[in-house]
Amino acid sequence: MNPLTYEKATSSADALERHDGDAAKFLGAGTNLVDLMREGIATPTRLIDVTGLAQGIEEQSDGGLRIGAGVSNTAVADDTTIRAEYPALSRAILAGASAQIRNMATVGGNILQRTRCSYFYDVAGSRCNKRTPGEGCDAIGGFNRAHGILGVSDSCIATHPSDMSVALSLYDAVINVEGDQGTRSIPINDFYVLPGDTPDIENQLNPGELIVSVDLPAPSANRRATYRKVRDRASYAFALVSVAGSLIIEDGLVVDAGISLGGVAPKPWRATEAEAAIVGSPPIEETFRNAAQIALADATTQPGNVFKTELAQRVIVAVLQDLAGDAQ
Amino acid sequence: MTNIKPNSSSHKSDPNRRQVLAGSAAVAAIGAFGLPVGAQTTAAPAASGAFASLGVPHIRRDGAEKARGGAKFAAEYSYPGMVYGALVYSTIARGTITSLETAEAEAAPGVVLVMTHENAPRLERPEPFYSSPTGMAGSSTPVMQDAEVLWNGQPVAVVLASTQEEADHAATLINVAYEEAEAVTSFDVAAESAQTSFYAGRDLLIEEGDAETALADAEVSIDLSFNTPAHNHNQIEPHAVTVLWQDGILRMHDCSQGVDLSAITIAKVFGISPAEVHLSAEYVGGGFGGKTVWQYHILAAAASQLADRPVRMSLTREGVFRICGARAPTRQRVALGSDREGRLTSLIHTGTTMKIENNSMTEPFFEQSEHMYRADNMHLEIRAGTMDMLANTFMRAPGAATGTFTLEVALDELAERLAIDPIELRVRNEPEVNPTTGRAHSQRALVDAYREGARRFGWIPRSGQRQGYREGEWQVGTGMAAAYYPYKRFPGGAARITLNGEGGALIETAAADMGMGTTTATAAVASERLGIPYDAIEVRHGDNTLPGALIAAASQQTAAIGASLTAAHEVLLAELASLVPATSPLHGLPAAELGTAEGALYSLADPQQQIPLVDLVALSESGTVSAEAQGGPISEWTQDWSMHSTGAVFTEVRVNSVTGEIRVPRITAIYDCGKILNSKLAESQFRGGIIMALGMTLMEGASFDERNGRVMNPSFGSYYMPTHLDVPHIDVGWTDIPDPQAPTGARGIGEIGMSGPAAAIANAIYDATGKRARDLPIRLDALM
Ligand SMILES: Cc1cc2nc3c(=O)[nH]c(=O)nc-3n(C[C@H](O)[C@H](O)[C@H](O)COP(=O)(O)OP(=O)(O)OC[C@H]3O[C@@H](n4cnc5c(N)ncnc54)[C@H](O)[C@@H]3O)c2cc1C
């Protein structure tokens, strides 16, 4: 870790003012950033602690919720409104990391956590286009069990590791940011960008922009949702595949469907075509199988992750069948 | 689910009885025990109350200290002027360093020294295991003596700085350039030139009869191949050492499993006498075979010498992965031939593993196949290839961990083909005497362990049909396997007993306690042997200035300490005899006719004739009576007897039919390990081994990138081991039959837990799903 200074921001305006260029970085709980600094991947010389800001979870006049960027993951998962109205979000968070990390980790930091690709982490010994653009990608041809099969490119096959963001994607959350140029609101499904040949660019945030909150649209009546995560051990492991799914069923037909995938893509992967294929159909296995196939139609695999295509389809079907079963 | 805890009751048991296990209460037998059969010729006054030590579940002596944070580990010693070390590791598997840019690091804040092969002191190559009786190093690879790189991760520079952070930062400022040479980092390539190997002084080749022909002619046969990956050690305490050169002595606070051998090995590297090295390791945060001599010791001492400063070198977790070796990968073949009744006519267990040029450690994965089952013909052979990688080494249950996996899966498959219950197949092949040496078993009650395990687990006998069933998405199955680990006792054990004037005793021995409770067990053995209350026994250990050259390895240290105490006790009796006053009826009795019990010296012939030990100690000139001796010859297992621990492991497994996820909700294991000296410690050892085996079975493995020989998961975040949620209730029990040939009746318990669960789980997976998994780890994609 290189020498650095630490300071605590008192307000978002104060944080923005202190952020004076590339050498500065906002610090959430540090559960990811400090690791990245220890490994020499992130090398800020000025840390601006933003955990004191934006603490509340507040109901909005439109019936939605606004979650402050500094709220802990645990506080979000435990919130009674979230547990009742946005159960997939609560479940997704609880499926992630460990209780200790969730107690510390912030919403803003969770959204911006970086990939767990082991070659990305190996600064000394491996090539990585995300770290050093143009140098090559050692994950291709190496260990890529954790890597993506959708939205990946020849220059990077890394996944975004967040569970929480997959559920936020299902609920069409909107990320509110503040920067020198004022405030913006970016739907989470547009927030992350695919790697293409610039895998170092991961999202729409401009340098120095601060996430201040996340909005959840008002819950839809009769919508059932859940989150299912598949991993290599029972706890404390990132998703190989995860599915946030939702259904609204009326008169024996699906009128609304949501599918967002984790562990398979550089971003929470919203399977919009698959969703469209379900709407208007009866909530039966065949409908879901068909949708799952559509969702994975464009999968490109590596030797280490071929199984993910089949696994993702199976989990999509199982999640939707569960929701359909619950609805009956 | 059975929830019987083996320590839930306590009653007196008869050490002679062959038939224990009538019920869990009998398995739980942990009463006040006499000395083991054979070790005692005349009845001593019965041990009772404060004098009952063996078999009593004493809590760990170091427990409170550790819980309070008061126990001082190697990286917690400080000296004035001490600096901190950080290492730079190579990023190529083989080649030559062409340039080392160190100027920026040298100029960085706090930096005291940058050491590379260009300025390191000239050192001898370390002596690896088996190269000499005292070799304790992982390899003989020179330590920073030239520009040659021999593995990806080899230390190429050491930075010393005033703080750990400064050292770590400066290490990142060093630029190393290499000229790469062709490296062998592929198992397949290295396997092409693999040779029949040797281990611990013998060739890894056993042929009896013509196993291939017998296999071809067998009425029923199976022929299977297996893969197991390399593993890394992940002791909770990463390797660390604090070093100081002072008054001609190299003082090292280490985390060694064998302080004496470590000190000798390090002394030889520096060309000094072992008496000039004072190495201690009072607390060790886990060893498992990995806390031996690795490059960091030598680099820390060399840098300390060069900088003339005390040095603390505490490896990062990545550092442990880069420079401290562990279990080598294996490819194994197990082929079994039998007649229709299941009598083995052919047992073939062969395969290939990897080592490096500079070590002699070949993973001995056929050992259980040598000793577990009778077979008319056998072919056991291990070939080793050499790769350009970090030296492999011992890791909990070397050989048996993966070897019992393959053998015991094969037996399950054979049982199925024969339509015989897997327990019954094993019982039918239970050997009367050792199948390869012909020696008599010193004690063996494996069949009892099978029966008791089956009873406690609720094993449903099967004859060729799977018993698995479905519960919603989950496929549920059960499986069993045998466990195996050899008894060993290494030479070099010694102990000193000093009686004080208050009725207590001090035991000193250079043994190691890596957290398994050595001091606790030693105090109990000494208490029993001396007839001095457990609480009045003090144990000093973990320091090379103490008697003996012990190593906590191969589950043999307790036996080695027991033998040392027996020998020292004999000398002590002679010392005490010489102090007996002329007025006493005990006067003139030779030591052989005396014993100690309940705080007194007594006549074996007439136990009523006693003199309190305190009275005798009061008569000595120094106010203490001291005796030191080496443990007796180790022929009990090297020449005379077949001495092996065994066990029976049963598991229930659930496999998700959608995702292939595997859960293990239930494990029962019954061990036949001789006498259990302390049920609390034993339970922890067994459970710990089983949990480690669970990890080996379902998730553990080094991601060794064969393109460049680099381990790609050098952290807890990516090298998976079981979490609490992965670990079920584990029901353990034991036969508790003393081994008449082992010094305390105990054969050792540290490693056997690692053997058995992998096969029991794989067999249960088959029972649940109909799928045979032959490669470790067994992960969900294998079962989808
Ligand atoms: C061992 C381990 C296991 C884990 N397992 C899981 C898992 O299974 N599933 C999962 O989803 N996650 C997992 N995590 C990741 C964990 O969820 C993240 O580390 C955590 O959410 C990050 O939050 P933080 O507040 O600590 O962020 P930090 O580490 O402080 O910051 C992360 C990034 O966000 C930036 N940042 C923080 N706040 C703001 C803000 N308000 N505006 C702009 N930028 C900001 C920082 O500059 C930094 O770049 C795991 C982590 C660890 C260490």
Ligand code: SF4
């Ligand atoms: S997959 Fe992406 S993050 Fe991983 S090494 Fe390749 S470029 Fe880097």
